[in-house]
Amino acid sequence: MKKVLLLLANGFEAVEASVFTDVIGWNKLEGDGTTDLVTVGIREKLKCTFNFTVIPEISISEVKIDEFHALAIPGGFEEAGFYEDAFSEDFFNLIREFDKAGKIIASICVGALPIGKSGVLAGRNATTYHLGNGQRQKQLADFGANVLGDEPIVIDKNIITSYNPSTAFDVAFTLLELLTSKENCNHVKKLMGF
Structure with missing residues (x-):
C-alpha cells in the first residue's frame, strides 16, 4: 500500500485538501487499490478557511516517515491562521525529512510556501x-x-x-500517476467523470 500523508494546517482550504482525499480514496476503492491517505496536524482539531472542522487521524509527533510514500500539502488563508501552523518548525522538519528521503511532496497554491520556507526549494523551480x-x-x-x-x-x-x-485536481491526479501508473490514473479520472 502506498500511503499519502495529508499535512493540514489550521486555516487550510477545504477544497484543496479534499481533492487528495477523493482521488486517493477513489483509487483505493475503484482503481488499482494500492493507495491510502492519512490526515495529520499539530492540533487536535483543525478549522479550515471557511469554518469546516477536521480531526486529524494522527498528530505530527506520531508520524513515522518510513510508512509514507508521499506528502500532500493544501494551501490556506492567512486570515484564517494558515501560516501559524504552516510556518512552524514541526511542518518544516517533516517537509525536510520527506525531501531528504526523495519522497514526493505535492502542494496546491500557497501550500508551496512552507516548502519554500523550509529551505528545500532553494535553487529549484516552483510556483x-x-x-x-x-x-x-x-x-x-x-x-x-x-x-x-x-x-x-x-x-x-x-x-x-x-x-x-x-489546479487542485490536476495536482492530485499527478500525484496518483506518480504513485501508480498513467493507465491507472486515467482509469480513475474516467470513473470520476474527467
Whole structure:
C-alpha cells in the first residue's frame, strides 16, 4: 500500500485538501487499490478557511516517515491562521525529512510556501498563488525558489507546486500517476467523470 500523508494546517482550504482525499480514496476503492491517505496536524482539531472542522487521524509527533510514500500539502488563508501552523518548525522538519528521503511532496497554491520556507526549494523551480499583487510568488522567490509564475503546475524532481485552487485536481491526479501508473490514473479520472 502506498500511503499519502495529508499535512493540514489550521486555516487550510477545504477544497484543496479534499481533492487528495477523493482521488486517493477513489483509487483505493475503484482503481488499482494500492493507495491510502492519512490526515495529520499539530492540533487536535483543525478549522479550515471557511469554518469546516477536521480531526486529524494522527498528530505530527506520531508520524513515522518510513510508512509514507508521499506528502500532500493544501494551501490556506492567512486570515484564517494558515501560516501559524504552516510556518512552524514541526511542518518544516517533516517537509525536510520527506525531501531528504526523495519522497514526493505535492502542494496546491500557497501550500508551496512552507516548502519554500523550509529551505528545500532553494535553487529549484516552483510556483505558488499568482493572482492579486504577486505577493505570494515574491515571497516564494525570497525563500530561494526559481518561481515560474506563468506555469500552473511545476514539477522539480520530487516536488509538485501549483499556482491556485483551480489546479487542485490536476495536482492530485499527478500525484496518483506518480504513485501508480498513467493507465491507472486515467482509469480513475474516467470513473470520476474527467
